[in-house]
Amino acid sequence: DAGVIQSPRHEVTEMGQEVTLRCKPISGHNSLFWYRQTMMRGLELLIYFNNNVPIDDSGMPEDRFSAKMPNASFSTLKIQPSEPRDSAVYFCASSLAGLDEQFFGPGTRLTVL
Amino acid sequence: ELKVEQNPLFLSMQEGKNYTIYCNYSTTSDRLYWYRQDPGKSLESLFVLLSNGAVKQEGRLMASLDTKARLSTLHITAAVHDLSATYFCAVSSGAGSYQLTFGKGTKLSVIP
Numbered sequence: 001d002a003g004v005i006q007s008p009r010h011e012v013t014e015m016g017q018e019v020t021l022r023c024k025p026i027s028g029h030n031s032l033f034w035y036r037q038t039m040m041r042g043l044e045l046l047i048y049f050n051n052n053v054p055i056d057d058s059g060m061p062e063d064r065f066s067a068k069m070p071n072a073s074f075s076t077l078k079i080q081p082s083e084p085r086d087s088a089v090y091f092c093a094s095s096l097a098g099l100d101e102q103f104f105g106p107g108t109r110l111t112v113l
Numbered sequence: 114e115l116k117v118e119q120n121p122l123f124l125s126m127q128e129g130k131n132y133t134i135y136c137n138y139s140t141t142s143d144r145l146y147w148y149r150q151d152p153g154k155s156l157e158s159l160f161v162l163l164s165n166g167a168v169k170q171e172g173r174l175m176a177s178l179d180t181k182a183r184l185s186t187l188h189i190t191a192a193v194h195d196l197s198a199t200y201f202c203a204v205s206s207g208a209g210s211y212q213l214t215f216g217k218g219t220k221l222s223v224i225p
Contacts, residue, residue, distance in 0.1 A: 031211045043156075043201070043215045050211055091155060100144050100205040100213055104156040 004105035006092050012111045018080040021108045024073055025094030033102060034067055034077050035091040043091075049075065050097075082112045115140050117204050119216035127224050129191050134219045136185040136202035143180045144205035146213065147187055149198045156201065160187075192223045 005024040013019055025032050033048040047057040049069045057067070064083070069075040079086055089109050093102040116139040126132050136145070147160040160169045162178035162185060169176050173196065175188045185202055199220045203213040 042217050045212065048211060055211065093156075095211065100211070101146060101158060101161055102203075102213060103158065104148075106155050 004092055004094055004103055006090075006105040006108050008108060009106060010109045010111075012113065013082055014113050015083055016081040017112075018078065019082045019086075019110060019112075021077040021090050021092075021110070023075045023077070023092030023105060025075070025092070026103055027073070028096065029094035029103075030072065030097045031095045031102075032069060032075050033093040033095075034075070035093065035104075036088045037091060037107075038088045046077070079110075082110075084112045086110060087112050115142070115204060115206050115214045117202060117214050117216040119200075119202055119219050121219060122217060123220050123222075125222045125224060126189075126192050128193055131191065132189050134187040134189070134200055134221075136187070136204075136216055138183050138185075138204045138214075140206075141180070141183070142204050142206070143178075145178050145185045146203045146205075147176050147185070148201045148203060150201065150218070151198050159200075189221070192221075194223045194225055197221055197223045 007022045031050050034046040035043055037043045046059045047067045048055055052069045065079055067077045089107045091107045092105045095102045118137045120135050145162045148156040149159050150156045160176040165180040167178045173190045178185045199218045201215050201218045203215045206212050
C-alpha cells in the first residue's frame with residue numbers, strides 16, 4: 001500500500017489567493033482527518049470525516065477554511081482567501097473503522113506571503 | 114474534554130543514558146499511541162497500547178500503559194543519536210470516537 005498521499009508537498013502563494021490541498025487516504029480506511037501543525041500551536045485537528053461525512057469540524061479556524069470528501073478515496077481542504085497566518089504544515093491522516101490508530105501522510109508545507 | 118500532557122517538552126540527553134518521557138491524560142481511556150516525528154517529516158506510528166498493563170518494546174524504546182493512573186511512559190535505554198526526534202503520545206476519546214487527542218510532543222536531542 002502506498003500510504004496516505006498528499007499533494008502538493010509544498011505550496012507557496014500570495015495572500016488572498018485560494019489554496020487547495022488534496023489527500024488520498026489508505027485504501028479501505030473510512031475515517032479521514034485533517035491536521036495543522038505550527039511551532040506555536042503544535043498539532044491541531046481541523047476536521048474529520050467518517051464514511052465521507054464530516055463528523056466534527058469544530059477545529060476549522062474560520063469560514064475561510066472548508067473541507068470536502070466527495071468519495072472514499074479523495075478529500076480536499078480549501079482556504080479562500082489565504083492569509084499569512086495560515087502558513088503551516090497540513091497533514092492528512094486516515095484510519096480503519098473501529099480502530100483509532102491513524103496513519104499520517106507526508107504533509108503539505110504551505111507558505112502564504 | 115480529554116487533555117493530554119507530556120513531560121518533559123524538551124529533553125537533551127547524552128548518548129548511552131536512560132530516560133523516561135511521561136504522558137498523562139485526564140479522562141478514562143485504554144487506548145494510547147506513541148508517534149515519532151523527525152524534523153521536516155510526518156508522524157510515524159511507534160507503539161499501540163490497547164489495555165491496562167500493556168507493554169511494547171522496539172529496540173531501545175519501551176512503552177507502557179497504566180490506565181488506572183492515566184499514565185503512559187516511553188522509556189529510552191542507552192540513547193543513541195538516531196533517536197533524536199519529537200515524540201507524541203495520543204489518546205483515544207473512547208469507544209465510538211474516532212478522534213485522538215495529541216500531547217504537545219517531547220523534543221528529544223541525543224548528544225554524542
